[in-house]
Amino acid sequence: MNRRIIFVIIVFLCACIALSNFEKVYENDNYTYFFDSHSLLLRIEQKNGDNVWHTGIEQDDGFLNDEWQAFSSSGMTVEYMTGDMQSKKVSASSDTCSITVQVKGNMLQINAQFREQGFSVGMEILFNEQGFEVTSGKNFISESSDTGNRIMNLYFFPFFEAAIKSDNGYVFIPDGSGSIMKIGKSNAKKPYIQRVYGSDYGTADTASLSTGYGINPAKKIKIPVYGVVSQEDKKGFMSIVKQGDEYTEILAYPGGVITPYTWISARYIVRQMYKKFLDKKGTAVLVSTQEPYDLTVKTGFILLCSQDANYSSMAVKYREYLEENNMLSEKFSSEKALLRLDVMAAETRNRVIGKDYIQMTSLKELKEITGMLNGLDYIINIFGYSKDGYSQSFPVHLPVSQSFAGLKELKEFNLSNKNVFYMVDYTLANKEKTGFGADVAQNISKQFITSWGYRILSPEVSVNLYKNEQKKFEELSITNLSFRTTGEVLYSDYGKRPLSRGQAKQIISSSFNGAFYNPNVYLWKSCSAIFDIDTDSSGYIFEKRSVPFLQILLSGKIPCFSKPLNFTSDLGNELLKLVEFGVYPSFIITQESSLKLLETPSQWISSSEFSSWQDTVRSSYDFVNEALKEVYGCGIISHEIFENGISKTRYSNDVVIFVNYGTQSMEYGSIEVPARGYRVVKDGEI
Amino acid sequence: MKIKPLTLLVILLFFAVSYADVPYKTYTMGPNGFIVETRNAFVPEKVFFPSIMNAEDIFVDKDGSIYVADTGNMRVLKINPDMSEEVFSDYMFFMPTGIFVTDELVYVADSGNFSVCVFNKDGELLKELGRPSQPLFGSKNQFIPLKVAVDARNNIYIISEGSTDGIVCLNSDGEFMNYLGANRPDVSLKMLLQRIIFTGAKGQFLKLRPPSPTNIAIDADGIIYTCTYGLETNSIKKFNIAGVNIFENRIFGDPDIVDIGLDDLNNVYAVDSNGFIVVSNSLGDLLFIFGNKDSLAERKGLLTNPSALEVAGDGRVYVLDKEKNSITVFKPTDFADLVFRADNMYIQGLYLQGKDEWQKVQTLNSSFLLSYKALAKAYFKEGMYGQSLEYFRLSQDKGEYSESFWQIRNEWLQKNLSVIFIGFVAVFILYKLLRFIDRKKNIFSSLKLFFVKLSRVKLINDLLFLKYMLFHPIDGYYEIRRKNRISLVSATVLYIYLFFLEIFKIFFTGFIFSSVSVYRVNLFEVAAGIYLPVAVLLLSNYLISEINSGEGRLRDIYTAGAYALAPYIVFEPFLIIISNVLTYNEAFLYTFPQYVVIGWTLILLFLMVKQIHNYTVGEAVKNILLTLFMVFIIIIIVFIIFVLFTQEAEFLQSIFREVILRE
Known part of the structure; x- marks a missing residue:
């Protein structure tokens, strides 16, 4: 393997070339790599095993039309827009493409020249011990202006391990907490297409940000990872988008949607389509951005064999990757916290003249409440402490309302309680808050970005607002802040302070520090706790079930707290899920009855009075704590769900937690798991 | 719905x-x-x-x-x-x-x-x-x-x-x-x-x-x-x-x-x-x-x-x-089952038996309307009228609210009737006594003098003219038209007062007789709801009477218009106050005077048109009909202008955008 072989293959167009032609290009201790320089597909054989990985459909089995046939059997496909605004796809295996390949040690340098279309796209494949890595992007693209064609999207190995059927194979989709889709025919008619980290408000039409009344929005992608398990505990692969994640979409097609294959792929956005508005009525044309994004694609494909071929090993591998790259480190403190109490201080209601200040909990009352929760390890997250109460305070939170607490009292409280967080939101501005008109982010059509009556601030403004308030918080001895919204959204700004999505990600991830609400992966390094973490997927009909992928990644690293459980319709079930996923419960607590919040923006808090929740809080805590205290600060190393509905979560300290959601007690080996209950077992006992 | x-x-x-x-x-x-x-x-x-x-x-x-x-x-x-x-x-x-x-x-x-x-x-x-x-x-x-x-x-x-x-x-x-x-x-x-x-x-x-x-x-x-x-x-x-x-x-x-x-x-x-x-x-x-x-x-x-x-x-x-x-x-879900169980009791009229279940529902969702209805009925049955009153109010059940209120008022009256009676007698005696002393010793002379002086202030004097208008409208209009009895300032004060009266009405009419939720009041809308019709009506009337040999000046129409509302201005506050102590049983005590006041006001308005412009009855009727027609025309014209302007604006905007798009 140490000899440097350099040879050049130039394959000119030839109509009769149709058969795939795989040649061995590289081998290492684990794998032998074969490459077809016509279709750019790889075939990888395992050295000490019988697994073979296919990165596309190698034989034409007559299921697909020409375009999809080329797409599925090529290592590279380019989606482009013609001068007269037609969207087209061209793949490397097409006749009009001439390919140059150079082999340099463990690297393949490929350039695909699409002569008819007038552009070329290059890519590099780097072989490594785990699999291989693909690099491409803006610097690998050259476009001639003669044809008027513009490259829109890139795909690399879209049909990697695509299959029509499989016994127990599945596709891992990073939807919410993570979900798996069975390989095989599905009843679904629509595919899964989602942008990593959610849609980019900067190129979305603002009206679309406030639609879907009555619908709980679909979960967003928090991590740029996907994978396929062709056969459980035998063969699979996972893909980590290491660079270019902010310009990536993940596509998952269930079997039966367009093709009989079940497949998943990343789509890298070079240029974005958007609606350009022509008048106030909303007449719009669909156009693409002129300049390509500053896109660098770097995606690792990790091959999984034998016991690694399942979603929990994917998660463990990704966790290792995050650790190696300093994107995740241990934040569990010595002070245990297995419960989060969201305490609402106050809210305001608009009156005919002025506002009513509605006190929900004062600091004095909060102290009484904590007095009654003796013996519990928890954190407190206070919101609505500003003088405008909760909903109308953002994005300026100080000064703290005098009715909530006096200055001296507040300082003393903060000094003596290290487990207290104060909620802030520097991304949304209430529309009634004046003085922020110029700070609102604008989309590419120069519309101000708003959503459900909230204005969305420019990321730079968010950072400045935070910096301004940080000192004032410190003066009050407040050190822990919890950031709502900021961590869950990522958008470009085309207004006065233009920022690309990549730049926004950069400044957001380097500026904020504290607890976040359901943050994207790039914030985990500066995140001390995660609130409102997704514990479910969006519930698409092709999804077989949701899996605790996020939770496996974060276990033993960052403590995760659930959404407030006040409003769940089946608390028992929800608590079991928390035990299974290793997530700590949360509750919203107020001293006063939530009826006081009627006709305020916080009307959704329909049940929060401490006196009626006290017992539930304690019993829920006891229920979850009984299991999770055994594994506090430990990482999950595997997670499985069995046919009979029992789940098994194994932690790094060899404690295993079994959870049974059924109404009848179930047995796993010699271990009986009670109905709607769990069992905590030390490894030796199984 | x-x-x-x-x-x-x-x-x-x-x-x-x-x-x-x-x-x-x-x-x-x-x-x-x-x-x-x-x-x-x-x-x-x-x-x-x-x-x-x-x-x-x-x-x-x-x-x-x-x-x-x-x-x-x-x-x-x-x-x-x-x-x-x-x-x-x-x-x-x-x-x-x-x-x-x-x-x-x-x-x-x-x-x-x-x-x-x-x-x-x-x-x-x-x-x-x-x-x-x-x-x-x-x-x-x-x-x-x-x-x-x-x-x-x-x-x-x-x-x-x-x-x-x-x-x-x-x-x-x-x-x-x-x-x-x-x-x-x-x-x-x-x-x-x-x-x-x-x-x-x-x-x-x-x-x-x-x-x-x-x-x-x-x-x-x-x-x-x-x-x-x-x-x-x-x-x-x-x-x-x-x-x-x-x-x-x-x-x-x-x-x-x-x-x-x-x-x-x-x-x-x-x-x-x-x-x-x-x-x-x-x-x-x-x-x-x-x-x-x-x-x-x-x-x-x-x-x-x-x-x-x-x-x-x-x-x-x-x-x-x-x-x-x-x-x-x-x-x-468990929640639906709970609601169905509770609701079943409610439907069968087992208000007391269903109370616990409804309280559970309310703990889980403090804004579940039916829980208030059901619990209010339970409290009513238990004789806890205060509680049931509040809950009936929340559930907007005016009929039941009225029942609870009747009970509460009844209890209060029974408890306090003697005190009230004694109070009345005491006030009466005190009044008589003071009058008697006053007659002998003239102790209130300075106070009386003050009131006389006060009533000589032009504004106060103008406002007191309302009382005269109530019963002598024809003479009143004569004085307004011929003698400039009323200053523009006083009329303006009355128009402003109308706005505050409306606000007072919205906030202080008794729940049973109120039809507006205080949460949805928009001051601007209230003001527009009063002043736009008034302005359009007065203006239309002026324009119509100008070409119909009406004698009234704009000033007269403005001032007389305010004074034509005298019955409403004077009596409405009392009705609003009374509405707070009445139930549906005595609703006529509120509604009947309301009709009287409105009828009275309409008569005054009619007389105003007749007197100010010096019309015969027939001419006045014709003038009023024409005025209404004029209002209709004004509305249409304003609408057309509005539509034209928005289209114009949109047109300009799209040209502007197109120029930008072409770059």
């Missing part, structure tokens, strides 16, 4: 809640008539895809078998509880659109064959019921059975396409008995105008035809429920034995309704073409709205084009989607 107001209530924020991991939100009726979000009542348990096509109806029998009228495949499919599928009968259906299953028999409405077929459970055809031959059925009426329902005595109820007479009722032998539950024709102003204007064939076309019902359900007692697509109100009807709709103006309506179903407690479930499922109790009170349309993504629990809904014996709701060819099963 209809379902559309949902969209107006965007108080929810995009980050605020996602109650649990189902794709839709669940709503209920909250206090003060707001729709509020609540925890999930039904969660999608499973979605399955039997081999059906464009199916129109399903039925779930007692054993849990599902019968599907598989319209597109021209058959009836039976899905057994173990999910195995079998073709129910080898009978040649043409277009089966409705199905109903009793303990022994299966009824299929085949609209393509114009018949209802009766089978035994093994799929053998027993009877085929065609168009009834009885003359009562009507010689011209068609028989296209779409849906079918059967009561305990095997009477058959059929929805026939285009049947404006209502449901076709057959006895167990298939003989026509009568029609039931026809809808009323919906007469809109537009239609009336069209009928006046159009003649001949067009007029015939606009003949008033009530919509025929869309779907039917029947409860264990044989009570018939229908739903009708396209009705804004009363889209769901429940007919008692006499054929009277007992849901009239009670139930949450939904014009897009597709099907209704009933559970064992006779709660009514309605599904509409937008994928919303509305659950109401047997009295028509709204319990839950859940579900939504599957527009962007196929998520479990969202519907694309629902065609039928059925509630199984275990409370699960089955919804057929004819576009997705799927059946979605929704399972009630």
Whole structure:
């Protein structure tokens, strides 16, 4: 393997070339790599095993039309827009493409020249011990202006391990907490297409940000990872988008949607389509951005064999990757916290003249409440402490309302309680808050970005607002802040302070520090706790079930707290899920009855009075704590769900937690798991 | 009520809640008539895809078998509880659109064959019921059975396409008995105008035809429920034995309704073409709205084009989607079970027995309207009138509120009557005493002098003129017109006062007589609501009288206009105060004076036109009619100008954008 072989293959167009032609290009201790320089597909054989990985459909089995046939059997496909605004796809295996390949040690340098279309796209494949890595992007693209064609999207190995059927194979989709889709025919008619980290408000039409009344929005992608398990505990692969994640979409097609294959792929956005508005009525044309994004694609494909071929090993591998790259480190403190109490201080209601200040909990009352929760390890997250109460305070939170607490009292409280967080939101501005008109982010059509009556601030403004308030918080001895919204959204700004999505990600991830609400992966390094973490997927009909992928990644690293459980319709079930996923419960607590919040923006808090929740809080805590205290600060190393509905979560300290959601007690080996209950077992006992 | 107001209530924020991991939100009726979000009542348990096509109806029998009228495949499919599928009968259906299953028999409405077929459970055809031959059925009426329902005595109820007479009722032998539950024709102003204007064939076309019902359900007692697509109100009807709709103006309506179903407690479930499922109790009170349309993504629990809904014996709701060819099963949550239990007590009138359950509901959702209604009744029964008063107020139940208030007032009066009486006597004696002393010693002379001086201040003096206006309007107007009795300032003060009076009215009218929610008051709107009409009326009157030899100057119209409102200005505050101590029993004490005040004011207004412009009665009437016509014209002109300006602005804007786009 140490000899440097350099040879050049130039394959000119030839109509009769149709058969795939795989040649061995590289081998290492684990794998032998074969490459077809016509279709750019790889075939990888395992050295000490019988697994073979296919990165596309190698034989034409007559299921697909020409375009999809080329797409599925090529290592590279380019989606482009013609001068007269037609969207087209061209793949490397097409006749009009001439390919140059150079082999340099463990690297393949490929350039695909699409002569008819007038552009070329290059890519590099780097072989490594785990699999291989693909690099491409803006610097690998050259476009001639003669044809008027513009490259829109890139795909690399879209049909990697695509299959029509499989016994127990599945596709891992990073939807919410993570979900798996069975390989095989599905009843679904629509595919899964989602942008990593959610849609980019900067190129979305603002009206679309406030639609879907009555619908709980679909979960967003928090991590740029996907994978396929062709056969459980035998063969699979996972893909980590290491660079270019902010310009990536993940596509998952269930079997039966367009093709009989079940497949998943990343789509890298070079240029974005958007609606350009022509008048106030909303007449719009669909156009693409002129300049390509500053896109660098770097995606690792990790091959999984034998016991690694399942979603929990994917998660463990990704966790290792995050650790190696300093994107995740241990934040569990010595002070245990297995419960989060969201305490609402106050809210305001608009009156005919002025506002009513509605006190929900004062600091004095909060102290009484904590007095009654003796013996519990928890954190407190206070919101609505500003003088405008909760909903109308953002994005300026100080000064703290005098009715909530006096200055001296507040300082003393903060000094003596290290487990207290104060909620802030520097991304949304209430529309009634004046003085922020110029700070609102604008989309590419120069519309101000708003959503459900909230204005969305420019990321730079968010950072400045935070910096301004940080000192004032410190003066009050407040050190822990919890950031709502900021961590869950990522958008470009085309207004006065233009920022690309990549730049926004950069400044957001380097500026904020504290607890976040359901943050994207790039914030985990500066995140001390995660609130409102997704514990479910969006519930698409092709999804077989949701899996605790996020939770496996974060276990033993960052403590995760659930959404407030006040409003769940089946608390028992929800608590079991928390035990299974290793997530700590949360509750919203107020001293006063939530009826006081009627006709305020916080009307959704329909049940929060401490006196009626006290017992539930304690019993829920006891229920979850009984299991999770055994594994506090430990990482999950595997997670499985069995046919009979029992789940098994194994932690790094060899404690295993079994959870049974059924109404009848179930047995796993010699271990009986009670109905709607769990069992905590030390490894030796199984 | 209809379902559309949902969209107006965007108080929810995009980050605020996602109650649990189902794709839709669940709503209920909250206090003060707001729709509020609540925890999930039904969660999608499973979605399955039997081999059906464009199916129109399903039925779930007692054993849990599902019968599907598989319209597109021209058959009836039976899905057994173990999910195995079998073709129910080898009978040649043409277009089966409705199905109903009793303990022994299966009824299929085949609209393509114009018949209802009766089978035994093994799929053998027993009877085929065609168009009834009885003359009562009507010689011209068609028989296209779409849906079918059967009561305990095997009477058959059929929805026939285009049947404006209502449901076709057959006895167990298939003989026509009568029609039931026809809808009323919906007469809109537009239609009336069209009928006046159009003649001949067009007029015939606009003949008033009530919509025929869309779907039917029947409860264990044989009570018939229908739903009708396209009705804004009363889209769901429940007919008692006499054929009277007992849901009239009670139930949450939904014009897009597709099907209704009933559970064992006779709660009514309605599904509409937008994928919303509305659950109401047997009295028509709204319990839950859940579900939504599957527009962007196929998520479990969202519907694309629902065609039928059925509630199984275990409370699960089955919804057929004819576009997705799927059946979605929704399972009630613990919360829904709790509400149903509590509601059942409430309906039976067991207010006290249901109190605990309702309190639990209230702990779980402090804005569940029905909990306030039910608890208020419980408190009322227990004699805790204060508590029940507050809860009736929250639930906007003015009748019951009035009852509680009567009790409280009664108690208070009984307790304090003697004190009040003594108070009255004491005040009377004091008054007499002071007068007596005053007469002897003249102790109040300085005070009297002060009042005299005060009344000489021009403004005060002008305002006191109101009293004179009340009883001597003709002389009053003479003084205003000829002697400039009233300054512009005083009239302006009165106009400003009108605004504050309106505010006072909104906030301080007793709950029983108030019709405005204080939460929804917008000062700007209140002001506009007063001053725009006043300004337009005064201006119109001035313009009209200018060309009609009216003698009034604009100044006179302005000042006299204010003084014409004297009865309202003087007496309304007292009425507002009185409204706070009255109940419905003495409502006339509020409403009658209200009419008197309004009538009085109108007379004063009429006299104003007559006197200020020095008209005869006939001229005054003519002037008033012309003024109203002028108002109409002004409104139209303003509207046209507004439309033109917006179009102009849009035009300029699009040119601007286009220039920018071209770059």
